[in-house]
Amino acid sequence: MSIDRTTALVRALRREFDGRVVAPGDSGYDEARAVVYGGTADRRPTAILRPANAEQVARVIAVARETGLPLAVRGGGHSNAGHGVCDGLVLDLSAMKGIDIDVEGRTAWAETGLTCGEYLAAVGAHGLVTGFGDTASVGIGGITLGGGVGYLVRKHGLTVDDLLAAEIVTADGAILHTDADHHPDLFWAIRGGGGNFGVATRLRFRLHELDRVYGGLLILPATPEAIVSFVTEAQAAPEELSTIANIMPAPPMPFVPEEHHGRPVIMAMMCHAGPAEEGPRVMDRFRAIAPPLADLLGEMPYAGMYPPEDELHPISDFTNMFIDRVDHDTATTIVHYLNTSTATLPAAQLRVLGGAMARIPADATAFPHRQSRIMVNLAAIYEDPAESPLHRAWVAEFAAAVRQDDQGAYVNFLADEGDERVRVAYPGGAYERLAAIKAVYDPGNVFRVNQNIPPATS
Ligand SMILES: Cc1cc2nc3c(=O)[nH]c(=O)nc-3n(C[C@H](O)[C@H](O)[C@H](O)COP(=O)(O)OP(=O)(O)OC[C@H]3O[C@@H](n4cnc5c(N)ncnc54)[C@H](O)[C@@H]3O)c2cc1C
Missing domain, CATH: 3.30.465.10 (Uridine Diphospho-n-acetylenolpyruvylglucosamine Reductase; domain 3)
Structure with missing residues (x-):
């Protein structure tokens, strides 16, 4: 679009949106175009628009269609692929918090x-x-x-x-x-x-x-045996328990013994949302795996599962997959790869699934991985963008070594990994069904700044 047309468009939008428009040159432009995650994405939107209601959202979509500018939709800005921003229009929902x-x-x-x-x-x-x-x-x-x-x-x-x-x-x-x-x-x-x-x-x-839960952070040494036991216990536990286990070098936290700093540990976030008296008993099975390096488990409000967040978001490379089992070989591979990475923070995250999630039929929603047993996220977090090729290769090699029979992936944890990876997020006919529905509701692919499913062509 020409500079004159862009200027006229932005001026008109400012009037329409009561000033809730940020464009190049405005103070706050750099903050407004920054995404929380998404690596090194440095995109310069023509305008960032903050609609106040659905009618104004429709207006932004119309402007995108009329101008042909790409349209990014931004909610919390956490897309791992940086999809909350683009070199076009950004529809930023942050003014809509009712x-x-x-x-x-x-x-x-x-x-x-x-x-x-x-x-x-x-x-x-x-x-x-x-x-x-x-x-x-x-x-x-x-x-x-x-x-x-x-x-x-x-x-x-x-x-x-x-x-x-x-x-x-x-x-x-x-x-x-x-x-x-x-x-x-x-x-x-x-x-x-x-x-x-x-x-x-x-x-x-x-x-x-749900008022209170029994949970929090449990840190165990990450030996292969402890990793296998952790997953085994998490699978056998009552489904009131969900766990997210980050296997990574121990950060220098004051409550972790110093001799373990930098050595692989299981940093497990545990959440037991069942009868209060059962929480400690369920957790004792995990405490018995190995003497905990830190045990911050206890009864707390559910909000306690969300401690204050770190403001710094360095660059990361990562990938996502599902696996069926964590046996001694898999656990040894995980520890080996963590020990060979030169990233500031290499990590393997394991989430044992099952329970209520697995009781929904695979075709009842567009999330087909109902029978997948363990979700895995592999990540290398680092500071110097020049190191990207190195860490990207490490993640790819690590993924190839850990992958089992399940070829699927969870769309929300995909980075910008290409069309084929979007396809594997929707196995068993789900991708084709989604493409057909896309052809009905968005035949022109206006919503394409995302993990894109192009409309089916008849
Ligand atoms: C630190 C971190 C932790 C995470 N933890 C989890 C987790 O525990 N479980 C999990 O399931 N996922 C998790 N995720 C992944 C997260 O769910 C996805 O990245 C999600 O897409 C982020 O949504 P957002 O609105 O914050 O991001 P945005 O970047 O604003 O949007 C992400 C994508 O969703 C689209 N979008 C957002 N809002 C709307 C809307 N209202 N209408 C239409 N499209 C919209 C955007 O266009 C974009 O394509 C995590 C991500 C990060 C970075």
Whole structure:
């Protein structure tokens, strides 16, 4: 677009959006275009627009269609591929943070500018919860549309399993209400298919009663034997327990004995959301694996599972997969690779799945990995972009060594890894079904700055 046309467009948008527009030259432009994750993405949007309601969202979509500019939709800005920003228009939902909680009915309508932490604080005030992931600053839109795997995955399933309805603004500007009875194809697709089908402006979630949990951080030495035992115990535990185990060099935390700093440990976030008296008994099985290097487990409000976050987000390379088992060979491979990395922080994250998540049929939503047993994220976090090729190669080699029969991946943990990796996120016919639904709701692929599923061609 010419400079004159761009200037005129931005001027017109400023009037329309009551000043909630940030463009090059404005103070705050660099902050507004920065994404939380997404590596070295340095994109310079023509304008960042912060609509206040679904009608204004429709207007932004219309501008993208009229100008042909790429359109990025930004919720919490945590896309691992940097999809929350682009060299075009950014539709930033951060001005839309309304929430309407029906305490009696155990449901909530939430606008998608909310982060998971903001949503959980609002519903937590009533002793209620919806399960999201492990990080409070992630946006409720991005995590939900991709699936949502977190601290309640074995007890209540994925975030999408608690999604009851949504308001979606589609590529033609229509504001649709979708649920099991209204546009059921769209409702199926947004429960795993990401932002391909429109902008979700409001989501309606089921709420569960949950005041306190028994959980927190448990640190064990990461010997191959301890890793195998940890996974075995996590699989055998009652499904009230969900775990996220980061196997990584011990950070120099004051409560970790100094001689273990820099050596591989299992940093496990444990969440038991069952009867209070059973929590300690369930955790004792893990404490017995090896003498804990740190045991910060205890009873706490659910919000305690989300400690304050580090502000620094260095560069990372990573990948995601599912595996069926962690035997001695797999555990030895994990420890070996962690010991050979030169990254500031190399890590292998294991999430034992099953429970409520696995009871939903694979084709009931667009998250087909219901029977996958263990989710694995491999990451190298580092500071110098020049080291990227080195760490990228390490991640790829590590992944090849750990991979088993399950060829799938979880879309929300994909980096910018290419079309083939988006396909493996949707096995068993899900990809083709999503592409057909995309052709109905976004035939021109307006929503393409994402883990893209191009519309099927007939
Ligand atoms: C530190 C960290 C921890 C994480 N932990 C977990 C976890 O425990 N469990 C888990 O399941 N995932 C986790 N994730 C992955 C996370 O769910 C995805 O990165 C998610 O897409 C982020 O959503 P966002 O709104 O914050 O990001 P954004 O970058 O704003 O958006 C991500 C993608 O979703 C699209 N999108 C966002 N909102 C909307 C909307 N309202 N309508 C349409 N499209 C939209 C965007 O266009 C983009 O393609 C984590 C990511 C990070 C960086």
